Amino acid sequence: MGTWLARRRVLVLLLTLAALVVAVPFGSDVESRLSEGGITAPGSEAARADELLNTRFEGGSPHLVFIAKAASSVDAADAAKEGQALTDRLAKEPGVVQAASYWSLGNSEALKAKDGKSALIMVRLAGDEDQVRKHAKRVMPTVIGEQGPFKLTATGATAVRMEIEKQSEEDLVKAEMLSAPLVLIILLLVFGSVVAASTPLAVGVLAVIGSFVVLRLLDMVVQVSVFSVNITTALGLGLAIDYSLFIVTRFREELAAGREVHPAIAETMRTAGRTVLFSALTVALSLSAMLVFPMYHLRSFAYSGIAVVALAALGSVIVLPALLAVLGRRVDAWNVLWWRRKSKNSGARSDREGFWHRLAMAVMRRPLPFALTVTAVLIALGIPFLRVEFADSDDRVLPASSAAHQGAQVLREQFDSQEGSPIAVVLPDLDPQTDSKDVAAYATALSKLPDVTRVDAATGSYNAGREVAPPSEISQRFAAKGTGSGTWLSVTSDTEPYSQRGMSLVSTVRAVPSPSESLVGGQAALLVDSKDTLGDKLPWALGIIAASTLLLLFLFTGSLLIPLKAIVLNLLSLTATFGAMVWVFQEGHLRWLVGDFTVTGAIDIDTPVLMFCVAFGLSMDYEVFLLSRIKEEYHRTGDNVSAVAWGLERTGRLVTAAAVLVATVLLAFATSGLTPLKLLGVGLALAVIVDATLVRGILVPAFMRLAGRANWWAPRPLARLHKRIGLDD
Structure with a gap:
């Protein structure tokens, strides 16, 4: 495949350019076309109740709550007259099925503020989540602001969701602008060459644009959540850079070893290309576990995640080899690191015992103390998760400056009951x-x-x-x-x-x-039913992840023990992430570090599921990179200790660089004004860093030293099966 791509490099690049010309305008407006809801468990009692309220009664909880603030009293003659007139006008607006207010409900005290200067107007809109949003976008501007003796502000479930969507779009652009130059700088430090550093970034851009096209096409068939765009961008850029980094590094090694360009590409594809495809498959299967959940909000993350993983992998093994064939030895052009300019073989594979080799040997001399210490630390960091409380996103995930958030705070402070929900x-x-x-x-x-x-x-x-x-x-x-x-x-x-x-x-x-x-x-019932649905489906999701990991790693290594080890260590690497999720975002510690947010005492109910699937997939990504080199060395020497040490030496710098790059992309979301996005960015970045350092650097060599040759053992029937269908070179 590498040879074929090298020979047809111009054709491949021209086809890629043509596809890009079509994809950019087609996928550029994808966010405006996707759906905003999807957090409801379809078929649940609460969902059926809301469906009947919409279709049979044209009623239910208000979508919009307007707070009408008067200069003196809402009971003044002019205020009462204007309040009733405004309610009547809203009731006649297209798309409004119900409008009720303090004045239309007989001056109900529950709808009047404690100071008597504010009152509520509640509006129910027609249609599904997307239609409700369209009606709200049209109705709200006609009401907000000065209306006779009143100044009106809007809050309520739909107003909050709309502001969350708007904030999400703004934060995504900000995160991209922040992470792109940082990623380029890190790539320059890794490769030293402007040309080499640019290639992974180019593949990342292709993956993100391609995934936007896939989301646009999927939206024609199924409902896709607009919030999946955020994870698409982060994963697409991160994984494409990961895979490209792995391939470009191997290509430079082969060139430095004396191979010509085309044979170097062929060998790179035989080794690194195969590993990239296998790694992408493991990540995609981890993300596919979210398809068992009926809420299309979660299913959308699976759609977008699988699409961007596939595109990142295909870009790395199809477009990138063609690009490398064009560049050839010029891949090292424009070296900006003066201390590397003297070395003509900067990409050469060194047989010198470097930091990662020495670390692996130090760990393997005392594997049990190292393993027990790190395991104890990770478990201790995960203990706060035992105190987790789940909720759904409400106005408090928005910045304090948000109008919907401020309006909801007025409801909490000035009104005695939850009239809006x-x-x-x-x-x-x-x-x-x-x-x-x-x-x-x-x-x-x-x-x-x-x-x-x-x-x-x-x-x-x-x-x-x-x-x-x-x-x-x-x-x-x-x-x-x-x-x-x-x-x-x-x-x-x-x-x-x-x-x-x-x-x-x-x-x-x-x-x-x-x-x-x-x-x-109602809102509370929807949350209860969603929580129950997630609990019912979670064992199936975990089963998919465990079964696919066991099967794929067995096919990759021929070992029975290594797949089990991978699952256990990946779970350990996630303990710190889930503990931090509660300690920081539920309980409110370290806000000075991660950015200010409103502490609600709960975690968004979807976030742990999403973080688990994504983080487990990323952990498997690094596991496959490391195992590929360990296995290569073991097949060459038959020495387990040497294979682990040299495998870590060959991939340590690479995996660390990849982890830093992915963490940089994810940490850019910590600048978001939305608490769930901030949590997702910080949590996943922490998972990646812990996995690439403590797990890959200490726990993996410690475990493989303790297991010895048993690492590569499998029962005879399974060993024969692996010889027939395994993924050996």
Whole structure:
């Protein structure tokens, strides 16, 4: 393959250029076309409740909450008149299915601020998540700002999600601008040559652009989350640089060893190219584990991750060899490191015992103390994860300067209940007219629950087990529209929907006997059901990762022990990451270092799953790089200790450079104003650094020294199977 590509180098590069010319305009607007939601578990009770609320009742939790602040009192004559007029106008806006306010709901005290100067207007929009977002983008600018005696600001679930999306796009551009020059500088330090340093960066750009095209095509078939673009950029750039670094380094070694350009490319592809493809397969399979989760938010990360891994690998083994064939020995041109200019064989493989060889030998002289010490440190760093609490992203993941965040803070501080995020209980088989007694009795029972401040139903409003307001014109919103049947109830509480109390209240509401089948929905219920779904599917995801790792590493090495070792060590390398996730981002330590953020006391529920799959894949990436050289040396010498030491020496500098490059790309996300993106960047960067240093530098040589020749053992049936279908050269 290397020879074929070298001979047809011009054709390959021209085809790549032509594809790039088409891809850039096609994929450039991908973010504007992708979906913003996808965090709901489809088919869950809460999802079915929300579907009925949308289709049968055109009601439910408000998408937008407008805070109308008056100069004096919201009960002043001019304020009351304008407030009612504004509510009526919003109710008639296209895409608005319901608008209710302090004034339209009979001056309900729950909708008035403690100081009496602010009141709420709540708006429910039509359609699915994408349609709701489009309606909100049109409605919000017509309301925000000065409106008669009021100054209006917007918050609510949809306003928050829209600001998160906008912030995400801005932070992605900022991260790219920050990481690109840093990556180029590091590549220059690694290679010394401007030309050699530019080649991995070029492949990274190709991978990212190509993945945007894949996401655009996928969006024509399935829903794809807009937030997958962030992981696409980071992974694409990082992995493409990793793979290209590995190939360019091997190519320079072969040239320095005396080979001509075309034979050097052929040997590079036979060794490093094969390793890159195998490594990409292991990373892609780790990411594919996210496909078992039904939420398309997580599935989108799998789509984009697999696409960018495949493109990074293909760019490295197809485009890069053709480019190297054109460059030839000029790959070392424009040397900017003066101390390397005297050496004509700067890429030559040295047989001198360097730092990594000496480190490996020192570890293997006392493997048990080293292994126990590092393992104890990693486990200790992971202990905070035992205190993890899960929630969903709300306004507090936004910067403090965000309008939606500031509005939500006003709701917390000035209003006694969570009017913008009630629990919705749907009774699809009850008629609010003929079954009014059953509805009233059920609403009365729900109003007695702890933390419940009010229950609104077709039969009136209830508090503490008694009716506090009779049915009114606005109560008609609890009846089905058109020819449908059924009713629903709004349960308002004084708890944050994503808090432990909020989730406990969902369970309590579901435990109250209902007069007919009931479905409990709303933000808190969606979180409870998503948490349960993730818990149910997680063993399957872990099983996919474990099985694919065991199989692929067995095919790669022929060993039964090395794949098991890889899983155990990779899990150990993640303990520090997951501990830091809780200690830093849940509990709020080191904000001076990672950048300020709002401490919510919980971690976004999707983040650990995403981080585990991505970090495990990256760890396997470095595992394969190291094992390829260890295996090569072992087959040459048959000496396990020597093979480990020289394998680490050959890859130590390379893996460290790759880890620094990937960590640089990921750490750029620490500049994000969004807490989940900041967490993802810092957490994954930490995982990469720990894996490339403590695990690859100490635990791997210690373990392989303790195992000795058993590293390469397999039962006879498996050994025969490996000879037939294994991936030996």
